[in-house]
Amino acid sequence: MNNNFGIAIHGGAGTILREKLSPKLEQQFRAALTLSISNGYKILQDGGSSLDAVQAAIIVMENSELFNAGKGAVFTHDETNEMDSSIMCGKTLACGCGTLLKHIKNPIIFARTVMEKSEHVLLASDGAEQFAKLHNLEIVEPKYFHTKRRWFQLQVVKENEKETETTRTILDHDGDNSKHGTVGAVALDKDGNLAAATSSGGMTNKRFNRIGDTPMIGAGTYADNATCAVSTTGHGEYFMRLVTAKDISDMMSYKNLDLIDASKEAISKLSAIDGSGGVIAIDKDGNIAMPMNTPGMYRASFSANDKELSVKIFVEE
Amino acid sequence: MNNNFGIAIHGGAGTILREKLSPKLEQQFRAALTLSISNGYKILQDGGSSLDAVQAAIIVMENSELFNAGKGAVFTHDETNEMDSSIMCGKTLACGCGTLLKHIKNPIIFARTVMEKSEHVLLASDGAEQFAKLHNLEIVEPKYFHTKRRWFQLQVVKENEKETETTRTILDHDGDNSKHGTVGAVALDKDGNLAAATSSGGMTNKRFNRIGDTPMIGAGTYADNATCAVSTTGHGEYFMRLVTAKDISDMMSYKNLDLIDASKEAISKLSAIDGSGGVIAIDKDGNIAMPMNTPGMYRASFSANDKELSVKIFVEE
Numbered sequence: 001m002n003n004n005f006g007i008a009i010h011g012g013a014g015t016i017l018r019e020k021l022s023p024k025l026e027q028q029f030r031a032a033l034t035l036s037i038s039n040g041y042k043i044l045q046d047g048g049s050s051l052d053a054v055q056a057a058i059i060v061m062e063n064s065e066l067f068n069a070g071k072g073a074v075f076t077h078d079e080t081n082e083m084d085s086s087i088m089c090g091k092t093l094a095c096g097c098g099t100l101l102k103h104i105k106n107p108i109i110f111a112r113t114v115m116e117k118s119e120h121v122l123l124a125s126d127g128a129e130q131f132a133k134l135h136n137l138e139i140v141e142p143k144y145f146h147t148k149r150r151w152f153q154l155q156v157v158k159e160n161e162k163e164t165e166t167t168r169t170i171l172d173h174d175g176d177n178s179k180h181g182t183v184g185a186v187a188l189d190k191d192g193n194l195a196a197a198t199s200s201g202g203m204t205n206k207r208f209n210r211i212g213d214t215p216m217i218g219a220g221t222y223a224d225n226a227t228c229a230v231s232t233t234g235h236g237e238y239f240m241r242l243v244t245a246k247d248i249s250d251m252m253s254y255k256n257l258d259l260i261d262a263s264k265e266a267i268s269k270l271s272a273i274d275g276s277g278g279v280i281a282i283d284k285d286g287n288i289a290m291p292m293n294t295p296g297m298y299r300a301s302f303s304a305n306d307k308e309l310s311v312k313i314f315v316e317e
Numbered sequence: 318m319n320n321n322f323g324i325a326i327h328g329g330a331g332t333i334l335r336e337k338l339s340p341k342l343e344q345q346f347r348a349a350l351t352l353s354i355s356n357g358y359k360i361l362q363d364g365g366s367s368l369d370a371v372q373a374a375i376i377v378m379e380n381s382e383l384f385n386a387g388k389g390a391v392f393t394h395d396e397t398n399e400m401d402s403s404i405m406c407g408k409t410l411a412c413g414c415g416t417l418l419k420h421i422k423n424p425i426i427f428a429r430t431v432m433e434k435s436e437h438v439l440l441a442s443d444g445a446e447q448f449a450k451l452h453n454l455e456i457v458e459p460k461y462f463h464t465k466r467r468w469f470q471l472q473v474v475k476e477n478e479k480e481t482e483t484t485r486t487i488l489d490h491d492g493d494n495s496k497h498g499t500v501g502a503v504a505l506d507k508d509g510n511l512a513a514a515t516s517s518g519g520m521t522n523k524r525f526n527r528i529g530d531t532p533m534i535g536a537g538t539y540a541d542n543a544t545c546a547v548s549t550t551g552h553g554e555y556f557m558r559l560v561t562a563k564d565i566s567d568m569m570s571y572k573n574l575d576l577i578d579a580s581k582e583a584i585s586k587l588s589a590i591d592g593s594g595g596v597i598a599i600d601k602d603g604n605i606a607m608p609m610n611t612p613g614m615y616r617a618s619f620s621a622n623d624k625e626l627s628v629k630i631f632v633e634e
Contacts, residue, residue: 093558093590099528100441120527121557124417125442127526209444210437211416218535218560240438241410243535246560247567254571273410 004286006303007040007050007187009033009057011067013233013278014181016296016313026313029066029298033311036060037300040185041309050195050229051089051112054185058108058199061183065147067298068181070106073145073201075154081145083201084214085111090194090223097215100125105138108199111215113137122215150204157205182214184231186223186282188303194284196221196229196245202236212236218246225284227252228259233297234270234277242269248281263289321603323620324357324367324504326350326374328384330550330595331498333613333630343630346383346615350628353377354617357502358626367512367546368406368429371502375425375516378500382464384615385498387423390462390518392471398462400518401531402428407511407540414532417442422455425516428532430454439532467521474522499531501548503540503599505620511601513538513546513562519553529553535563542601544569545576550614551587551594559586565598580606 011033021029040057044050062070073081085107086097096115099122104110113135114123123131133139182200189195198221200214213220213236220236222245223229230245239245244266251262263281270277271293278292280299288301292315300311328350338346357374361367379387390398402424403414413432416439421427430452431440440448450456499517506512515538517531530537530553537553539562540546547562556562561583568579580598587594588610595609597616605618609632617628 095558100526118525119554120525121554122528124526124528127524131525207444208435208437208448209417209441211439211441216533216535217557218533218563222560237436237438240534241412243539243560243563246535246563250564250567250571254567 003304005044005188005190006282006286006288006301006305007037007044007053007057007185008280008282008288008290008301009037009040009183009185009299010231010233010278010280010290011061011183011298012181013292013294013297015294016298018314021313029313030311032061032064032066033298033300034309037302037309040187041302044187044189047190050187050189050193051087053187053189054087054195054197055108055112057185058183058197059106062106062108062199065149067183068201069183069199071145072147072150074150074181074204077205077207079154080142081201082209083107083199084212085199086215086217086221087111087115087197088195088217088221088223089115090225090229093224095121095217097122097217098124098128099211099215100209101128102142103129103139104132105140105144108197109137111197121217153204182233184233184280186229186231186280188229188282188284188286192225192284194223194225194229194282196223196231198231213239216240218243220245222246222249224249228281228283230279230281232277232279234294235275238270238273238275239277241273242266244270244279248279252283259283259287260289263291267291267293320621322361322505322507323599323603323605323618323622324354324361324370324374324502325597325599325605325607325618326354326357326500326502326616327548327550327595327597327607328378328500328615329498330609330611330614332611333615335631338630346630347628349378349381349383350615350617351626354619354626357504358619361504361506364507366508367504367506367510368404370504370506371404371512371514372425372429374502375500375514376423379423379425379516382466384500385518386500386516388462389464389467391467391498391521394522394524396471397459398518399526400424400516401529402516403532403534403538404428404432404514405512405534405538405540406432407542407546410541412438412534414439414534415441415445416528416532417526418445419459420446420456421449422457422461425514426454428514438534470521499550501550501597503546503548503597505546505599505601505603509542509601511540511542511546511599513540513548515548530556533557535560537562539563539566541566545598545600547596547598549594549596551611552592555587555590555592556594558590559583561587561596565596569600576600576604577606580608584608584610
């Protein structure tokens with residue numbers, strides 16, 4: 001038994017500024033993050049698995065309207081919600097992912113089911129939903145994902161696109177974190193097993209069935225008991241190019257960097273190619289790193305080492 | 318200018334046995350591989366880019382009925398053809414990928430177009446095809462991909478499934494390389510730039526819109542001028558768990574292994590988790606590695622170092 005168990009979560013990184021976040025909304029975010037991490041931590045404390053802990057933590061965020069995952073997923077250009085998810089077990093390297101999901105209430109449960117009940121790693125679109133039905137996952141109508149806040153965000157982005165007469169087929173709009181929403185969790189359990197999981201609605205106004213880094217093992221999510229568990233959040237395309245989550249694991253494994261230095265180095269590489277975002281990571285000893293190059297990242301951590309639940313939003317906290 | 322330019326290609330790895338491959342079919346494979354690598358090599362020799370070389374080499378294989386990519390793509394359980402592709406530039410880390418493509422004649426051209434004309438890395442399904450039309454790529458009817466050999470393979474797999482009363486939702490059939498088809502190319506040009514590309518029809522009888530390792534940057538494809546360019550072929554799910562292409566690059570970068578040792582080590586890791594397949598890789602000095610743990614891999618190489626075009630199929634050649 002390992003006494004250094006712990007969990008870290010994120011609810012997205014981006015241009016989160018104190019002056020833009022109302023006290024009421026800030027309080028809501030802190031409460032949701034607290035509930036999410038507490039649910040995950042309790043599972044670990046009771047001797048449960050890191051897989052169950054990250055899943056429980058993510059379900060809280062998927063069921064909240066606040067985060068860009070599940071219920072609060074952003075809208076695509078075609079006014080649909082298309083969700084991605086992934087989960088990985090550090091003990092076995094087993095993993096499961098879903099993409100282009102439109103009717104599955106909790107994409108993270110879908111990812112877990114793929115990991116455990118299929119021989120595949122990634123299932124997409126209609127086929128994925130057929131698989132979900134076979135396994136009795138909760139299916140909801142698209143209107144479940146229709147929230148006023150996200151609908152308004154899409155209208156603003158489209159309006160802005162019209163005004164600027166954007167001719168680019170892909171929108172480059174960053175003002176309201178339209179690119180940066182994701183939720184994620186990483187955990188170490190008492191048995192010494194690591195797990196990582198990520199869930200996302202992708203980018204506001206995304207087109208052409210764009211798939212981001214969330215369902216990419218190695219980019220958005222990675223876990224290996226020999227090193228660490230990682231979940232990323234930010235402009236996904238950059239994490240895909242750098243294969244960031246696996247890169248952190250490899251810098252620990254091959255270069256003997258510790259978790260803190262490997263995670264920092266990953267963010268430096270992200271900055272070097274003009275990418276933005278953050279990562280959360282936990283190693284086999286329960287150390288936690290949460291570096292970012294954005295003004296903020298919704299995040300929380302709770303480990304047996306620190307004995308204190310920490311919830312943060314802004315970079316300078 | 319670098320005099321060590323070169324190119325390597327694969328046309329899939331698997332249970333390719335001398336006694337199962339007729340002399341006529343073997344001759345056809347060797348001729349197609351020769352044409353593919355010659356087209357790529359000529360571009361490099363003339364001072365063209367590694368991206369153009371890998372693309373040209375792959376187009377030959379995509380247009381052939383012999384390989385599981387483009388024209389010769391295998392059938393899904395629903396009797397459709399769903400193709401994946403990816404390409405990566407080692408100089409800039411730019412990359413483009415496509416998945417669930419059904420009407421694009423050359424998926425590799427699609428990947429290149431995503432890399433160069435979009436801000437995204439991976440586009441899927443109908444959205445991807447919409448993007449392809451906007452960029453005037455060649456669109457074909459599904460019947461273009463209907464080949465007698467692949468159709469027959471699907472019937473055999475389905476018949477076998479019926480006879481064995483398989484209740485698993487995912488078929489585990491390996492007899493005729495139904496899992497292993499992919500084509501790929503890696504190249505180093507005279508400017509010292511590396512590129513990698515992969516294209517695949519996936520697995521015969523695949524269900525639930527399964528996506529394999531081909532469109533996953535880091536798993537099926539990776540290129541970084543600092544290290545190497547890699548394309549994998551085999552049972553994709555295992556390459557996804559190991560993030561094999563990026564792993565080879567990282568073993569060179571962080572562990573100072575040379576290309577040969579890093580590639581061998583990647584295959585050992587694949588064997589350790591019961592995965593099967595092979596990789597092709599080229600480093601910044603023009604060294605080429607093509608290890609596998611299967612009885613065969615359709616492959617060829619041609620470099621300024623070796624000055625000789627080499628085409629091989631069986632492991633012991």
